[in-house]
Amino acid sequence: MEKQIKLTIDKRPVSVAPGTSILDAAKSVGIAIPTLCHIDLKGTCVKNNPASCRICVVEVEGRRNLAPSCATMCTEGMVVWTNSARVVRARKTIAELMLSDHPNDCLTCPKCSDCELQRLVMRFNIREMPFQGGEQSTRKKEVTAAISRNMDKCILCRRCESVCNNVQSVGVLGAIRRGFDTTIAPTFDRMFKDTDCTYCGQCVAVCPTGALTERDNTDRLLEDLNNPDKIVIAQPAPAVRVAIGEEFGMEPGTIATGKLATALHFLGFTKVFDTDFGADLTIMEEGAEIIHRLKAFLAGDKNVKLPIMTSCCPAWVNFFEHNYPDLLDYPSSAKSPAQMFGAIAKTWWCEKRGIDREKVVVVSIMPCLAKKYECEREEFSVDGNPDVDYSISTRELARLIKRANIDFKALPDSDFDTPMGESSGAAAIFGASGGVMEAALRTVYEVFTGKMLPKLEFTQVRGFEGIKEAVIDIDGFPLKVCVAHTLSNARILMDRLRKGELDYHVVEVMACPGGCIGGAGQPYHHGHAEILQARAAAVYREDEGKAIRMSHKNPDIIKLYEDFLGDPLGERSEELLHTHYFNKQIQ
Amino acid sequence: MSEMKLSCEAIRQVEEVCEKFQNDPGELIAILHECQAHLGYLPEDVQRVIANKLGIPASKVYGVVTFYSFFTMTPKGKYPISVCLGTACYVRGADKLLEEFKRVLGIDVGQTTPDGKFSLDCLRCVGACGLAPVATIGEKVYGRLNPADIKKIVDEFANKE
Numbered sequence: 001m002e003k004q005i006k007l008t009i010d011k012r013p014v015s016v017a018p019g020t021s022i023l024d025a026a027k028s029v030g031i032a033i034p035t036l037c038h039i040d041l042k043g044t045c046v047k048n049n050p051a052s053c054r055i056c057v058v059e060v061e062g063r064r065n066l067a068p069s070c071a072t073m074c075t076e077g078m079v080v081w082t083n084s085a086r087v088v089r090a091r092k093t094i095a096e097l098m099l100s101d102h103p104n105d106c107l108t109c110p111k112c113s114d115c116e117l118q119r120l121v122m123r124f125n126i127r128e129m130p131f132q133g134g135e136q137s138t139r140k141k142e143v144t145a146a147i148s149r150n151m152d153k154c155i156l157c158r159r160c161e162s163v164c165n166n167v168q169s170v171g172v173l174g175a176i177r178r179g180f181d182t183t184i185a186p187t188f189d190r191m192f193k194d195t196d197c198t199y200c201g202q203c204v205a206v207c208p209t210g211a212l213t214e215r216d217n218t219d220r221l222l223e224d225l226n227n228p229d230k231i232v233i234a235q236p237a238p239a240v241r242v243a244i245g246e247e248f249g250m251e252p253g254t255i256a257t258g259k260l261a262t263a264l265h266f267l268g269f270t271k272v273f274d275t276d277f278g279a280d281l282t283i284m285e286e287g288a289e290i291i292h293r294l295k296a297f298l299a300g301d302k303n304v305k306l307p308i309m310t311s312c313c314p315a316w317v318n319f320f321e322h323n324y325p326d327l328l329d330y331p332s333s334a335k336s337p338a339q340m341f342g343a344i345a346k347t348w349w350c351e352k353r354g355i356d357r358e359k360v361v362v363v364s365i366m367p368c369l370a371k372k373y374e375c376e377r378e379e380f381s382v383d384g385n386p387d388v389d390y391s392i393s394t395r396e397l398a399r400l401i402k403r404a405n406i407d408f409k410a411l412p413d414s415d416f417d418t419p420m421g422e423s424s425g426a427a428a429i430f431g432a433s434g435g436v437m438e439a440a441l442r443t444v445y446e447v448f449t450g451k452m453l454p455k456l457e458f459t460q461v462r463g464f465e466g467i468k469e470a471v472i473d474i475d476g477f478p479l480k481v482c483v484a485h486t487l488s489n490a491r492i493l494m495d496r497l498r499k500g501e502l503d504y505h506v507v508e509v510m511a512c513p514g515g516c517i518g519g520a521g522q523p524y525h526h527g528h529a530e531i532l533q534a535r536a537a538a539v540y541r542e543d544e545g546k547a548i549r550m551s552h553k554n555p556d557i558i559k560l561y562e563d564f565l566g567d568p569l570g571e572r573s574e575e576l577l578h579t580h581y582f583n584k585q586i587q
Numbered sequence: 588m589s590e591m592k593l594s595c596e597a598i599r600q601v602e603e604v605c606e607k608f609q610n611d612p613g614e615l616i617a618i619l620h621e622c623q624a625h626l627g628y629l630p631e632d633v634q635r636v637i638a639n640k641l642g643i644p645a646s647k648v649y650g651v652v653t654f655y656s657f658f659t660m661t662p663k664g665k666y667p668i669s670v671c672l673g674t675a676c677y678v679r680g681a682d683k684l685l686e687e688f689k690r691v692l693g694i695d696v697g698q699t700t701p702d703g704k705f706s707l708d709c710l711r712c713v714g715a716c717g718l719a720p721v722a723t724i725g726e727k728v729y730g731r732l733n734p735a736d737i738k739k740i741v742d743e744f745a746n747k748e
Contacts, residue, residue: 187649
């Protein structure tokens, strides 16, 4: 074992490995030093450590200045005070200085009660603002399809910049100008829509204040729910049910599927269906496409595009359209589960019941912000009427439930409505990185070989590792698969593909850390990686509890093909369930 | 998006500068310096070319360009005017001088006249404090300036070919 460093923090003896920060050392003995700019989502690459906010300063004996504990490493014999009068005073002043140019509208701020700055102000017992007058409202405000930006509330912690550049490699956000004029802005101070922004929203997921938030669609939804002329359909994504409980004080990782369905019924949706149904449909189409390309490859077709890449994640789609327009033939043409659901709801379901699609409002409830943008893509509409009208995030749904006086924790369980509410365990695991791959493998194996799959679980593709590889034995054929999450890992794969060095058959990409469970529309994790892990574990528990665990065995999916679609990749399926991609390179 | 398309020649020049510094992102500031020396300013397209060559996001380049007041994204006039606002010049009325330049040229600090002849900037000390207040036009230094002189001096340059 490595030699341990011994030090004292607030009179308590601590022993840590070399290279441990004072902040982490303190945490190990139950001392929670306040932080603001610092975030370290352990087990993922989400990390921001610029020591720019100075909130975490501590006193180190023998050192003249206070030290930022997040960026100061422990040394042998160090004596640290995290709560001396000097530290407490300095910390309070630092927060007061931050407030000097911060808007004072907490009561109506979208981040109220979830704001990390607000929490510090309460914790430091700040009851007045000794420094005032620095506030300005000259910085850009913008509401895009997905993200709302109000940089007056920015405290320059640089978390968004770290995530945009280091985790997602999108490189849109960066600090510009200097002094009081400093702000974080998209490239060339443009609006998001004129940049390579993918709307992954991970900047929103880590923003400690109300500078970056989601575009709020809750009022629009309330209006539709109260309109007697509208038929409003809900479809919640797989990752929502394992996270929404957190908003109501339930343990992270609680499966709240039954309560979620009840809450949606109580909110007044005409039908409460399930995006998981769309996920099973995605596997039917994408699975068929995988088999189609594999068969061509095995027959010696030199032009077949391999690897085939998943296309469920809208931020990933934006990413390759912006950065790899020369490789648009590789991703599967299958629409995302939410869009497949919308396309079927507004054709098959409407036709069966003789309803005009204009009367139907399909609302997706997503762990995601990019889905909001996806709904607005022109190709996902018929004569200007979108297949999915709009999307709300897990957080927005929680707010609506609270507003409707629904005590979520006390709700009884209920089922989704039929016929678009039945789903398999394969659909449930779409929520975690590797889930789409595993779901596809279950179906591809059985359809391709005509044999029973001996073991359902493909644990090789599970977990939080950035790039996971596996070779799956498909009845003698070694299928090489790869699963990546976060867009910087996607970039590594795409750069290799461009050089002709990507030797896989099937690749899954999700933009957010951990997959959709870590999506930007989920309850804020505030840097706690355990929350993401608990959600991922819940996704796999949900799968285990299902009677049907393979998409092609979902009876309602089978019926949909018999009644309406014909075959996967058939004419009607191609028309309704597949899409094409565009070159969106910024000139 | 950007106002002007770069000529192939200018792009080649920028790429050469990057290569001279081995496309090293650590040399970004030196590269920007040299590109501005060649082109007079650093428009978006130049920043994009540099970002591509160095393998860094354009937002990073833009961040550096906007941080340092030396770098500019507006093309300089044929005759760049700089008014010294150093202490010595300031106490001898440089602020009034600057106001007069703004009035005569009809532009603000950091801008260029529509005909492209003049641009107006401020600087801190040219080392001629004995001649305060001082302004430079092109390479020429003017000392002991009086706001009343300015119209005449500007006209002289305006009337050159």
